[in-house]
Amino acid sequence: xxxxxxxxxxxxxxxxxxxxxxxxxxxxxxxxxxxxxxxxxxxxxxxxxxxxxxxxxxxxxxxxxxxxxxxxxxxxxxxxxxxxxxxxxxxxxxxxxxxxxxxxxxxxxxxxxxxxxxxxxxxxxxxxxxxxxxxxxxxxxxxxxxxxxxxxxxxxxxxxxxxxxxxxxxxxxxxxxxxxxxxxxxxxxxxxxxxxxxxxxxxxxxxxxxxxxxxxxxxxxxxxxxxxxxxxxxxxxxxxxxxxxxxxxxxxxxxxxxxxxxxxxxxxxxxxxxxxxxxxxxxxxxxxxxxxxxxxxxxxxxxxxxxxxxxxxxxxxxxxxxxxxxxxxxxxxxxxxxxxxxxxxxxxxxxxxxx
Numbered sequence: 001x002x003x004x005x006x007x008x009x010x011x012x013x014x015x016x017x018x019x020x021x022x023x024x025x026x027x028x029x030x031x032x033x034x035x036x037x038x039x040x041x042x043x044x045x046x047x048x049x050x051x052x053x054x055x056x057x058x059x060x061x062x063x064x065x066x067x068x069x070x071x072x073x074x075x076x077x078x079x080x081x082x083x084x085x086x087x088x089x090x091x092x093x094x095x096x097x098x099x100x101x102x103x104x105x106x107x108x109x110x111x112x113x114x115x116x117x118x119x120x121x122x123x124x125x126x127x128x129x130x131x132x133x134x135x136x137x138x139x140x141x142x143x144x145x146x147x148x149x150x151x152x153x154x155x156x157x158x159x160x161x162x163x164x165x166x167x168x169x170x171x172x173x174x175x176x177x178x179x180x181x182x183x184x185x186x187x188x189x190x191x192x193x194x195x196x197x198x199x200x201x202x203x204x205x206x207x208x209x210x211x212x213x214x215x216x217x218x219x220x221x222x223x224x225x226x227x228x229x230x231x232x233x234x235x236x237x238x239x240x241x242x243x244x245x246x247x248x249x250x251x252x253x254x255x256x257x258x259x260x261x262x263x264x265x266x267x268x269x270x271x272x273x274x275x276x277x278x279x280x281x282x283x284x285x286x287x288x289x290x291x292x293x294x295x296x297x298x299x300x301x302x303x304x305x306x307x308x309x310x311x312x313x314x315x316x317x318x319x320x321x322x323x324x325x326x327x328x329x330x331x332x333x334x335x336x337x338x339x340x341x342x343x344x345x346x347x348x349x350x351x352x353x354x355x
Contacts, residue, residue, distance in 0.1 A: 054099070054100075054243070054244070054246070054247045054250075054339075055100060056099045056100050056103060057099065057246075057250065058099065058250070059075035059077070059095065059099065059102065059114065060075075062074065062075055062121075062122055063075070063076055064122065065146070065149050065150065066126065066149065067142070067145040067146040067148065067149035067150075068141065068142055068144075068145030068146070068148075068149075069118075069125060069126060069127070069130050069142070069145075070118055070123055070124065070125060070126060070142060070145070070146075071123065071124045071125075071126055072115050072116065072123050072142070072146050072149075073115070073116045073121050073122025073123045073124075074095075074113055074114055074115040074116065074146070075095055075102065075113075075114040076111070076112065076113055076114070077102045077103060077105075077106035077111075077112040077114075078102075078105065078106030078107075078109070078110050078111045078112045079106075079109055079110070079111055080111055081111070082106075082109045082110045082111040083109075083110055083111065083155075083156070083179070083353065084110070084111045084112075084113065084147075084152045084154070084155035084156070085105055085110045085111070085112045085113070085155060085156045085157075085158065085349055085353075086113045086114075086115070086143060086146075086147070086152075086155045086156070086157045086158070087101065087102065087105075087112065087113070087114045087158055087159065087163070087338070088115070088117070088143065088157065088158070088159030088160075088162070088163025088164075088166050088167060089114075089116075089117065089120070089159065089160070089161070089162070089163050090159065090160050090161020090162040090163050090164070090165075091161060091162050091264060091267070092229075092230035092233050092234070092251075092255065092264075093160075093161065093251055093336060093339075094116060094120050094121055094251045094254035094255075095114045095115070095116055095121065095254075096247075096250050096251045096339070097160070097251075097336055097338045097339045098114050098338050098339070098342075099339070100338075100339065100342035101338045101339075101342045101345050101346045101349075102114055104342060104343065104346035105346050105349055105350070108350055110349075111152075113146070113150065113152070113155075115143070115146055116254060116257075117139060117142070117162060117163075117166075118132075118134070118138075118139065118142055118259065118263055119132070119134070119257055119259045119260045119262070119263025119264065120254045120255070120257055120260060120263075121253075121254040121257060122257075123257070124257075124258075124259075125259060131278055132259050132262040132263055132266060133266055133270075133277065133278055133281075134263045134264070134266040134267035134270065135266075135270055135277045135278070135281055135285065136165055136166070136169050136189065136190075136285075136288060137169060137173070137281045137284035137285050137288060138277075138278070138281055139162065139165075139166050139169075140166050140169035140170045140173060140174075140284075141281075141284070143157070143166060143170060144170065144174055144177060147177060153177070154176070154177055154178065154179045155177070155178065155179060156178070156179050156180045156181065156182070156349055156352065156353050157170055157171070157178050157180075157181050157182075158181065158182035158183075158338075158345070158348070158349050159182070159183065159184070160183075160184035160185065160335070160336065160337055160338060161184070161185075161308075161335065162267070164183040164184045164185055164186075164188050165188035165189065167181040167182070167183050168181070168183055168187060168188050168189050168294060169189060169288060171294045171295070171296045171298070172189065172287065172288060172292055172294060173284055173287060173288070175295055175296050178296045179296070179297075179353065180296055180297040180298065180299075180352040180353055180355060181294070181296060181297075181298050181299075181352070182298070182299050182300075182301065182345070182348045182349055182352055183298060183299075183300050183301070184300070184301045184302065184303075184335075184337045184338075184345075185300070185301075185302060185306070185308075185310040185311070186300040186302075186310075186311060186313060186315075186316040186319075186326075187291075187294070187300075187311075187316035187319040187320070189288050189291060190271060191285065191288065191289035192270065192271060192272065192273035193273070193289065194289065194291075195271050195272055195273065196273065203309050206307075206308065206309040207309055209229075209233065209268075210268045210271070210272065213264070213265055213268045213269065214268070214269055214272060214274050218265075219261065219265050222261060222264065222265070223261045226252075226255055226260075226261075227252055227255075230252065230255060231248055231252075234248060234336070236307050236308070237306070237307045237308040237334055237335035237336065238303075238305070238306075238307060238333075238334025238335050238336050238340060239305060239307045239334060240305045240332030240333075240334060241332070241333075241334050241336065241340050291319065293318070293319055293320060293321040294319060294320050294321070294322065295321050295322045296322050297322050297323040297324070297352050297355035298320050298322060298323070298324050298325075298352065299324075299325045299326070299327060299348045299351065299352045300313065300316070300320070300324075300325075300326050300327070301326070301327045301328075301329060301337055301344070301345070301348060302326075302327075302328050302329065302337075303328075303329050303332075303333030303334050303335065303337045303340065303341065304328060304329065304330045304331070304332070304333060305332045305333055305334050306333075306334050306335045306337075307334055307335060308334075308335040313326045313328075323355040325351075325352075327344070327348060329341050329344045
């Protein structure tokens with residue numbers, strides 16, 4: 001584990017909360033976490049029985065708030081006066097990826113905010129005239145606007161997939177707003193120019209949907225077969241996660257958002273340089289395209305059975321110049337790490353907050 005000295009007061013209680021929560025929450029998992037300052041060290045579960053995801057199935061009533069260009073739908077848990085944690089989902093997922101994480105983190109005294117990203121769930125654009133843009137800087141700015149609306153000055157930001165990319169972007173563009181981050185799969189910032197480098201066949205195959213979305217028939221196919229398509233991605237990205245239909249259906253309801261298809265198409269087309277962004281984000285994207293280091297304290301994570309394309313940890317280690325740790329979570333954990341290994345993800349949030 002890290003040799004970094006922890007603060008002794010409030011963080012002692014937070015670090016120990018998972019030991020108590022594991023005895024009372026059936027969703028908690030005993031995952032032995034290996035860490036390294038530069039490279040990975042794989043570990044195995046400490047004689048823990050298999051835990052079925054989805055012990056918690058809902059957040060109760062969602063809240064809505066105008067923030068920037070959006071009316072954001074979000075769940076909230078924990079103390080209103082606690083230090084803030086923002087949990088960010090990816091595609092094709094939603095806030096239910098954190099349905100077991102949120103109560104664990106909240107029980108440690110944190111205020112936990114779990115928003116639907118633009119194009120998901122109950123989040124809506126305030127104006128029909130707003131371009132349905134999914135540039136990385138635009139989505140990151142959504143979360144800054146949400147923090148402003150909720151009067152949150154700084155937060156620990158944790159996410160996976162689009163959510164990890166957003167946490168990375170926030171840490172680069174507004175480090176003063178990020179106390180620390182947890183980023184599944186590491187450094188996910190990219191640019192259309194950088195994505196012009198051809199990939200070898202195997203990684204290109206894993207990105208098949210990105211190329212499919214580049215075509216008109218791909219957009220039509222995604223809209224027509226939305227449920228089948230996204231469930232297929234779940235299986236591809238987490239081949240050892242035996243989720244049931246009810247677990248998928250709870251998330252799939254968020255794909256009925258009227259802007260969902262347009263947001264997904266723009267995200268992947270913009271990445272490849274096939275769709276334009278908006279000029280107002282050019283300065284932010286120029287800064288991100290330089291791939292600057294992330295200076296805030298960071299824990300990066302990976303599941304040992306992630307079926308989505310991802311770089312080895314050594315490839316992005318140099319992109320993190322602050323206090324840093326990498327954790328490889330064993331036991332057949334796939335791409336949706338927070339929902340598949342909620343205790344490990346929650347523990348990373350608590351630990352990085354004390355760096």
